[in-house]
Amino acid sequence: MKKVYLDSAATTKIRTEVIDDMTRVMQEVYGNPSSSHSFGRSAKTLVETARKTIAKRLNVTTSEIVFTSGGTEADNLVLLSAVKDLGVTRIITSKIEHHAVLHTVDYLEKAYGVTVDYVDLDNNGEVVISSLEQLLSTSEAKTLVSLMHVNNEIGNLLDLKHVAQLCKAHNAYFHSDTVQSVGHFELDLQDIPVDFIAVSAHKFHGPKGVGFAFIRKHSNLKPMIHGGEQERGLRAGTEAVHNIVGLETAFKLAYKNLEKEREFVSQLKTYFCNEIMQLSPLVKFNGFSGNMEKSTYTLINVCLPIEARKSDMLLFQLDLKGIACSRGSACQSGALKGSHVLNEILNEADKRKVSLRFSFSHFNTFEDVDYAIEVLKACIN
Template sequence: MENVYLDNAATTCVRKEVIDKMQKALAECYGNPSSTHSFGRTAKTAIETARKTIAKYLNAHPSEIIFTSGGTEADNMILRCAVRDLDVETIITTKIEHHAVLHTVEDLEKEGKIKVHYVNLDEFGNPVIEHLKVLLQQDDSKKLVSLMHINNEIGNKIDIDAVCGICKENEALIHSDTVQSIGHYIWDVKKTPIDFMTAAAHKFHGPKGIGFAYLRRNSGLKPMISGGSQERGFRAGTESYHNIIGLEEAFVQSYDNLAVERAKVLALKEYFIERLKQEIPGVKFNGYSADNHNSTYTLVNVNLPVSPEKALMLLFNLDVKGIACSKGSACQSGSNLGSHVLNQVLTDDDLQKPSLRFSFSIYNTIEELDYTVSVIKEFIEK
């Protein structure tokens, strides 16, 4: 096979329906949404319709949806503004969060603005809830908890309803990086008392460079970017109209087809896991990624029985064979330090072996998975 794309946790291909909507928007609706003439009003109306559409699916209020350039901006904005505007003194998180959260929290601590506490992890990489309770109750400081719903590397899925409940019981704010979750799981912010969460369109077959932040109404957060009055005054700068339209279409397509598409992707993941077990003796699955109750249906993280010397060529060999996957998150592919997630989860012995993340979408096939397993098997055996 010439091309097998199994890196959907990094980014997904854009749906045809999304491309069609965006092309139409680029060609026909080029007015500045802040302009008062008909061209501007048309663009502004479409943006507000998109906001209402997204809010409806989340059972949120439209004013709680703020369009951003993606998940990283949204995470930074929420964490920094919470410290600045809400008198947050302590942030509680884990050492396996996305770097958009980890680095922001580290910077805030270095700037002397907060204290940071890290929740202990169990052997699979899940936050230990009892330790979270201890951290929430150890002093009277204003606290914000930041725990991602689905880990982008090992796929672990936390009980976000339970975490939110614990935070509310202890009068703490709760933020979750939900970039791997939005578009793949149903959310109802009326039932799940979350304060802040984030999304990126390119994780669910939308365009890159657009996402949104969910900010619970009357949160008290103030703008981080100064300028015009766009996004109801919260995020200055001319709106990326065509990207917002693409985000809306991708969002609607994902949720309107969720049951069917989730079943297909889950079947692919289950098939891939079984084929690896059959063909690769000694294969292991990192975190909860092979447990479909406790992990997302979209990815699996595999630890392979390959020597450290030979492992150096594994990803290159897969790429030569036309297979795209990841040794960690795409955000850290240029790092020589290895995965900060796996460094927290794996034993020293398993860290010496290569781990790869394979992530799936509706556009993958059984034939592609068979081919991928055969290439891995051939590499290990030769």
């Protein structure tokens, strides 16, 4: 049976070079990076080299990169510490953020009495900047804004620099979940005055279980995990050296091949959009996912003329044919409520239809798209 993986927004296939480097490290460099002997020093060198690689590409200092278990931990570290240690009493976010942000914000509201305000969104899920500006202007409370760069379900792009400048003008901290953008877009964090970002390696063909937080120097964040002085005291626990090396290799290759792979994946997305529109005049793209200028080139989210109650059966049929895609985001694929993003932005008629997310990488082919469209055509008809 043909296998077609169109769910790279959930996780990506690991590059062979990444696996090779990780395997070598596990075999040869097994010392604890905190040990003072040569085995430990060799491991420590690998960790710090990876930190330098990342810092150089993002145009920041090495002290501003903190390795974590992934984007969720990085989001939690920033949000929790901002409230507990930086005196933040108000958070501005949107209702279509990743649950790593939304659930943490809910917890902070209940446990610490933080005021939470949600920025207005238009019908496509785009942040209404005038609403953000108004929210920033109407309170003297110490505020943190948390808005993602690329929405993981509908692919909408946020003008990161403009929002960062707006936050800076109002003396607010700005945190962005950039899990879907790092490795796919260039980010110069000297040019973009964001205070914190969260990153996960498995979104750009690296291993699962590792990522990092960018924490602007002199921010005075405190650790969320205690028990050691690793990561300059910001994250206790023995570093997963092989994972960090895998992250570095994936990170380097993502940017080395960025222009070529972005062009190819953009062509795949455009082709998929054109082909799926031929299936029915009732096919729609959710958010700006069908717009190559206003969304990421890596995914589309499409509303199909099929009753929502049949979504489980459709996904089952696609899976039987070897096609992997998502209903909403993988993190809540088992939830009965469906996608919180789509529930927020779709009209009532479209909520009663099936919506699927298809996401692409350079490992895909035009033949993959043709096969997926062929299977979808049979399901729709």
